[in-house]
Structure formats: structure tokens, C-alpha cells
Amino acid sequence: GENVEQHPSTLSVQEGDSAVIKCTYSDSASNYFPWYKQELGKRPQLIIDIRSNVGEKKDQRIAVTLNKTAKHFSLHITETQPEDSAVYFCAAIDGSQGNLIFGKGTKLSVKP
Amino acid sequence: NAGVMQNPRHLVRRRGQEARLRCSPMKGHSHVYWYRQLPEEGLKFMVYLQKENIIDESGMPKERFSAEFPKEGPSILRIQQVVRGDSAAYFCASSPPYTDTQYFGPGTRLTVL
Numbered sequence A: 001g002e003n004v005e006q007h008p009s010t011l012s013v014q015e016g017d018s019a020v021i022k023c024t025y026s027d028s029a030s031n032y033f034p035w036y037k038q039e040l041g042k043r044p045q046l047i048i049d050i051r052s053n054v055g056e057k058k059d060q061r062i063a064v065t066l067n068k069t070a071k072h073f074s075l076h077i078t079e080t081q082p083e084d085s086a087v088y089f090c091a092a093i094d095g096s097q098g099n100l101i102f103g104k105g106t107k108l109s110v111k112p
Numbered sequence B: 001n002a003g004v005m006q007n008p009r010h011l012v013r014r015r016g017q018e019a020r021l022r023c024s025p026m027k028g029h030s031h032v033y034w035y036r037q038l039p040e041e042g043l044k045f046m047v048y049l050q051k052e053n054i055i056d057e058s059g060m061p062k063e064r065f066s067a068e069f070p071k072e073g074p075s076i077l078r079i080q081q082v083v084r085g086d087s088a089a090y091f092c093a094s095s096p097p098y099t100d101t102q103y104f105g106p107g108t109r110l111t112v113l
Helices: none
Strands: A004-007 A010-014 A019-025 A032-038 A045-051 A056-059 A062-067 A072-077 A086-093 A100-102 A106-111 B005-007 B010-013 B019-024 B031-037 B043-050 B053-056 B065-068 B075-079 B088-095 B108-112
Touching (some): A100 B043, B031 B075, B043 B065
Antiparallel strands (some): A004 A019, A032 A045, B019 B075, B065 B075
């Protein structure tokens, strides 16, 4: 089955800097990779996703890149703001079943 | 269009009692997924259901846990004879047919005393 590794587990940046979170996956059949943001005590919220027929996708300050050959994908947040502070989870769809396999999360802290 | 609804939001049970968690998917969504999140950890898949069918329950413990998604009404995750290790946040997510995008509910935080 699918396995997703996520790094780093914690990330601290200054407001205005960029943040990058990286994930690798194991199942070459996976074709859908969402990113979720979870604030303390709240539900995971989908912030961006990418499918395997696309190499990069951007939505304002957030972008995701996918390297199918290397089986890794990354989240890029530019011009970070304090409200970006949260735990971010990457996920990959289990190619054979349809459920999501999540990374262990990255706690992002943006210092004003 | 209301989002995914879960209730109760908080549930306290004593060891040995039963816990019933309910999830109402978004309108038009026929797929429901349940995930468990331990403190400071990621989300672990438990079970995937469509109306009246369990599609994949490979992440759900074989004993004490069961799930259903009836033709009418919410999806139910049932935990019998709860133990302290069952304390966690339980999230459900729903998706419409023919799409991978999953939207999460607010979760039920189960505490077992």
C-alpha cells in the first residue's frame, strides 16, 4: 500500500519569508495529491491539490510541485503571514482504494 | 450548501461503554471516509463507505469498531466497549461521485475516562 513521508516536522520562518514542505510517496499508481491546513482544534481544510498529469499548480501565495519520476511533491508558501501558522498535511490517494494516506504533518510557525 | 456535519463534537465515555459518532456528508456527496487523529499526529484512514456499502475497511480494527452508511440518514462509526486508547479526534470526510477531493467535518473528540 501507499506510504507518505513528510519533512520537516516543524518549520519556523519570519513573516514575509517563504516556506517549503516536502513529501515523498511510494505507490507509483497514486495520481492525486492534496494539501490540508489544520489549525488547532479545527478540521483539516483543503488548500490546494494536484493531479499526476500536472507538474505545478499555483493559487495566489500557494504553489504545489510534483515530480512523478522521483515520487515527491512540495508545498511552497510565499510572503508568509502570521495567519499561515498551522499544521500542514500532505496526502496521496491510495491508488487501489481511493482513501487518502497522510504524512505526519509539518507545524509551521510564522513569526511577526 | 452546508459543509460536512459531525455530532457530537465532544463525547466523554467511561471504559466499557459504547460510543456512536455521526457524520452527515455534504449534499450530493455519496462517499464517506472516516479518519482517526491522535494528539500531535496525522490522520489515519479507518473506513470508506458508499450508501449501504463498505468499500474498504482495511484501516479499522477488526474488533469493537463498526461503521455503516444507510440509505437514509448519517454515517455512523460505532465503538463498543471503549478503552482509553480509543481517545482521539475522529474526522469524517465526504466526496461526490467520480472525484477524489475530500472535504472534512469538524470532528468528534472522544475522551475515554
